[in-house]
Amino acid sequence: MMKKYLSIKNGKLSKDFEMLYKELHIAGYYRGLLEDVNVVKEVLKSAKAFIDKIH
Numbered sequence: 001m002m003k004k005y006l007s008i009k010n011g012k013l014s015k016d017f018e019m020l021y022k023e024l025h026i027a028g029y030y031r032g033l034l035e036d037v038n039v040v041k042e043v044l045k046s047a048k049a050f051i052d053k054i055h
Helices: 011-030 037-054
Strands: none
Touching: 011 037
C-alpha cells in the first residue's frame, strides 16, 4: 500500500514509515530492544503523528 499510494506522492512518508517499522516492529517486537518506557512512548507518538499525516 505504501509503495503503491504514497512513495510517488511523498518519499518522506515512505522513509518515516520505514523508520517506524524498524523501531516498533523489528526492534520492539522481534528483538525486544525497546525497554525504556519513555522511548516506547516517543515512538508511539511518532507513529500517531504518521497516521495523522496519511489519514
